[in-house]
Amino acid sequence: MRKKTYAALAAAVLAAGALAGCSSQNTEKGKGTAAGEGTEETGETAVPSSEAQEGQAEGAGISDADIVIAGGDAAGMAAAIQAVAEGTDPSKILVLEKGGAEKSALSGESFNAADTDEQAEAGIEDSVDAFITDTMAAGGGKNSQEMVEHMAESGREALVWLRDQGVELSGVTQDEGSSVARSYQAADGGNLGEEIEAKLQEKFDSLNVNVAENTELAQVLYGADGEVTGVKVKGDKGEQEITCRALLVTDVDYIDLLEDLAVSYVTDESGANKGILVDSCANAVTADGGEIPGLYGAGAVIDAALHGDKALAGNELTGTIAFGMTAGTETAIYSQDNAPEA
Numbered sequence: 001m002r003k004k005t006y007a008a009l010a011a012a013v014l015a016a017g018a019l020a021g022c023s024s025q026n027t028e029k030g031k032g033t034a035a036g037e038g039t040e041e042t043g044e045t046a047v048p049s050s051e052a053q054e055g056q057a058e059g060a061g062i063s064d065a066d067i068v069i070a071g072g073d074a075a076g077m078a079a080a081i082q083a084v085a086e087g088t089d090p091s092k093i094l095v096l097e098k099g100g101a102e103k104s105a106l107s108g109e110s111f112n113a114a115d116t117d118e119q120a121e122a123g124i125e126d127s128v129d130a131f132i133t134d135t136m137a138a139g140g141g142k143n144s145q146e147m148v149e150h151m152a153e154s155g156r157e158a159l160v161w162l163r164d165q166g167v168e169l170s171g172v173t174q175d176e177g178s179s180v181a182r183s184y185q186a187a188d189g190g191n192l193g194e195e196i197e198a199k200l201q202e203k204f205d206s207l208n209v210n211v212a213e214n215t216e217l218a219q220v221l222y223g224a225d226g227e228v229t230g231v232k233v234k235g236d237k238g239e240q241e242i243t244c245r246a247l248l249v250t251d252v253d254y255i256d257l258l259e260d261l262a263v264s265y266v267t268d269e270s271g272a273n274k275g276i277l278v279d280s281c282a283n284a285v286t287a288d289g290g291e292i293p294g295l296y297g298a299g300a301v302i303d304a305a306l307h308g309d310k311a312l313a314g315n316e317l318t319g320t321i322a323f324g325m326t327a328g329t330e331t332a333i334y335s336q337d338n339a340p341e342a
Helices: 010-015 074-085 117-121 128-138 145-164 192-207 252-261 299-307 315-337
Strands: 046-048 067-070 093-097 210-213 216-222 228-235 238-243 246-249 265-267 273-276 283-285 291-297
Touching (some): 067 315, 074 192, 145 299, 192 315, 228 246, 228 291, 246 252, 252 273, 252 299, 273 299, 291 315
Parallel strands (some): 046 216, 067 093, 067 246, 093 210
Antiparallel strands (some): 216 228
């Protein structure tokens, strides 16, 4: 079983693209209590894979994938980049971009990280615990404690990872809501979110990952144990079914498609779904805390759970990159561990 490690010298590890995974989550040992335990059950959004017919996926360009990423945003690109670094064949990754070349712009002027070299050099006393406290306070205590802890613990490593992607950052400053200076801006004074997105796009494009433009997630397919086994997508050439071992959802518009998988939702006052809960491995969880095998979340789909009432200034970017990286690592390891025997 491989464990995720966040060592003090993780910069070298990240540079080599070698983040270790949370666990070897074999589908036979899945802890989830997701729908699909009874294979007779079907729904409009998630259906047992035993009832799925093999599709050619001409529009998507691929009929069988290791990883499908539903969202071509910054979190999705970060995940794809990290999955390739973890050994996933780029030709076995499929990214769904429902808006074609258009995607949600990454917003944010700063990036937070605690206990960094820059802070130490400047004599700034900070800690992961202080970062967590500030984040929970900004969110009115409605944040997921586990998710906040993971983001805070991963901030420094994510900062190093961004620099490895070519993002140039300024020295550390103090943003509103933070008890100490732990925020980084774009070195050229520009919009940091745009800078990060541009560098991720450049790296992502170089990997030749499969991208299905004008294609959206229509259904999630699952097996007898509630594990993800594929997706149905809808695009210019109609609906197609694609087998996969891991599905990462980043687009918040897809949250209602996950209902039959018994995901744990964050809701608003009217009861409408705002997002989903994940654990520190970016694995989607059920209401009782069980993992849903093969289903992961990052980006906008987890923002409500991560940030609570309000995101601490700088945390929008930190959360996007930290969980995008984690999702890339975990989907890669999960798909490798559950690959069919040759």
